[in-house]
Amino acid sequence: MAMVWILVWNLIARNAIASISIEVKPALVDFGTSGVDVSCIVNDTSLMGISVIQLKRSENNVVSVTNKTKIAWQDEALENKTGVTVNASFTNIMTSYLRLEISKTVVRYPGDMGIYQCILIATTVNGEVKRSLSQQIVLNITGFLETSTHLYSTTNHKSTELTGQKGYQENGTESFVNTDKPLLKKHLLLYRTIMIPITTFISCIFAFIIARELHLHYFVSKTTSTAKTTEKKYTNGVYIV
Structure with a gap:
């Protein structure tokens, strides 16, 4: 009976401790005041090699890094922005990481909001290819409506393009004149x-x-x-x- 409990506990522990974890700081971003810092961190001692670390936002891939530390962007709009950096390291397999930083000046609303998750594809010491998922963390952005209202009232010239839904911003450089x-x-x-x-x-x-x-x-x-x-x-x- 004791052996059964030990086996069950080991199985639960192995499933509970993922091979990769995610950190999102802060989880609640104040638009125009704070930036976004997302890290995917490998924490598995049974790995022999790492193939890919992938960062997702909701249903869309954002950026990934391969075992040659080659960074591949899937979010092209984010890739071309000044103030966005990606760092990665596979030097130590057990502490490899992928880190995305978005400056407060280029945070997109609601583009950067969503559920963030990391995906790891790696090879174990047994030669098996292992795919692991981190926990999911929701990133919210607040303060956009107040900031944009202040922006319009002080400049009355250039602004970011708005969608029909109140408070939402599409990333763009098109400008308009406030006609009031x-x-x-x-x-x-x-x-x-x-x-x-x-x-x-x-x-x-x-x-x-x-x-x-x-x-x-x-x-x-x-x-x-x-x-x-x-x-x-x-x-x-x-x-x-």
């Missing part, structure tokens, strides 16, 4: 450019007319006053004192 505030600002500038000279000109005309009327009124009043005074002082050729 810039259009209002353009109309305001046009209004000021046209209306200020017109109102100034009209004000000058009104000022001239008012000044002219005041001058005429003053001249007429003075003439009338002088005439009355003369009429009182001079009558029939005789001055009245």
Whole structure:
């Protein structure tokens, strides 16, 4: 009975301890603030050689490395980005690794979100080809909507292309012009450019007319006053004192 329990325990232990593990730091990324660091780490002492270490995101392969430390990209959009690095080492079979680092400036939303998993294809000391899967770790990205809203309100020029679903970003370089505030600002500038000279000109005309009327009124009043005074002082050729 004891031997049965020992055999069962060994079988459970062998299945529980995978030949490869995965680390994702952090599992919750703050968009624009933190980057992504994913590592596939081999931890099996029964291996004789390693053929491939493969990194997957959900149902898609991202990047892999062969026993000649040759890196092969499957995510071509990620491959061509500045700020993305891949390091790998097969120097020590028991501690071989594949590491993907994505800088905070090029993290894609929702492109880099998903379930990450590592796959190992290796040869055991018995000559058997072994395929192992790591545990699965979900990577989430938060803060994209707030960051993009702030970006639009401060620049109003170039931005990343958005899909129809709110808050989602496709990686692209196409730019567009926010047609709300810039259009209002353009109309305001046009209004000021046209209306200020017109109102100034009209004000000058009104000022001239008012000044002219005041001058005429003053001249007429003075003439009338002088005439009355003369009429009182001079009558029939005789001055009245």
